[in-house]
Amino acid sequence: QKEVEQNSGPLSVPEGAIASLNCTYSDRGSQSFFWYRQYSGKSPELIMFIYSNGDKEDGRFTAQLNKASQYVSLLIRDSQPSDSATYLCAPYSGAGSYQLTFGKGTKLSVIP
Amino acid sequence: EPEVTQTPSHQVTQMGQEVILRCVPISNHLYFYWYRQILGQKVEFLVSFYNNEISEKSEIFDDQFSVERPDGSNFTLKIRSTKLEDSAMYFCASRMEGLPYNEQFFGPGTRLTVL
Numbered sequence: 001q002k003e004v005e006q007n008s009g010p011l012s013v014p015e016g017a018i019a020s021l022n023c024t025y026s027d028r029g030s031q032s033f034f035w036y037r038q039y040s041g042k043s044p045e046l047i048m049f050i051y052s053n054g055d056k057e058d059g060r061f062t063a064q065l066n067k068a069s070q071y072v073s074l075l076i077r078d079s080q081p082s083d084s085a086t087y088l089c090a091p092y093s094g095a096g097s098y099q100l101t102f103g104k105g106t107k108l109s110v111i112p
Numbered sequence: 113e114p115e116v117t118q119t120p121s122h123q124v125t126q127m128g129q130e131v132i133l134r135c136v137p138i139s140n141h142l143y144f145y146w147y148r149q150i151l152g153q154k155v156e157f158l159v160s161f162y163n164n165e166i167s168e169k170s171e172i173f174d175d176q177f178s179v180e181r182p183d184g185s186n187f188t189l190k191i192r193s194t195k196l197e198d199s200a201m202y203f204c205a206s207r208m209e210g211l212p213y214n215e216q217f218f219g220p221g222t223r224l225t226v227l
Contacts, residue, residue, distance in 0.1 A: 034215075034216075042221075043203050043219060043220050043221050044155060044203070044218050046215045046216075088154075097145075097160035098207065098214075099157045099160050100147075100157065101157065102147075102155040103154065104153070104154040105154065
């Protein structure tokens, strides 16, 4: 059984601050990780993908992966009110049909 | 920009009735998926479809559920006899074949309400 654990929050940060979102996973076979953002009532949309240990940066977003610790995180720099959403971590093993196993997500609220 | 579309956006049905949720994946994509999200809960995988057959399914996807690609563009999810607990948002997704990190693109979802 693949398990993905995320702090459900809500995580509140002031505008302009760094938001840090964390995710742990149980499946050691997980090779790659997606971070999706989901606004209330909307579908998930992809923010970041990471498959190598270390950091990956894309604009204001940085994903960090530590496979030995089975831990992946997402940092959002210069947080904006428009970043207020639920952030979903989704690893997959890279085998089979590549379906995603989502965590419950962390609800982020950026306070103006 | 290509996108996954889903119809209807909201479906209300009576318990025990059959419903069909429709999706049009992105045209050059080859993997298709259905996920559901019960209100306030996580997005859960239901089924994946590739090469005109189910490739994987979760334990949620029991005999009440079926999927079909009736033509070259539509991908449907049928629930034969709906239950109250089937009330959820249903998302269709598609992805290209190839690299494992190819993005899954999600449709806007169909909100199913079973009364």
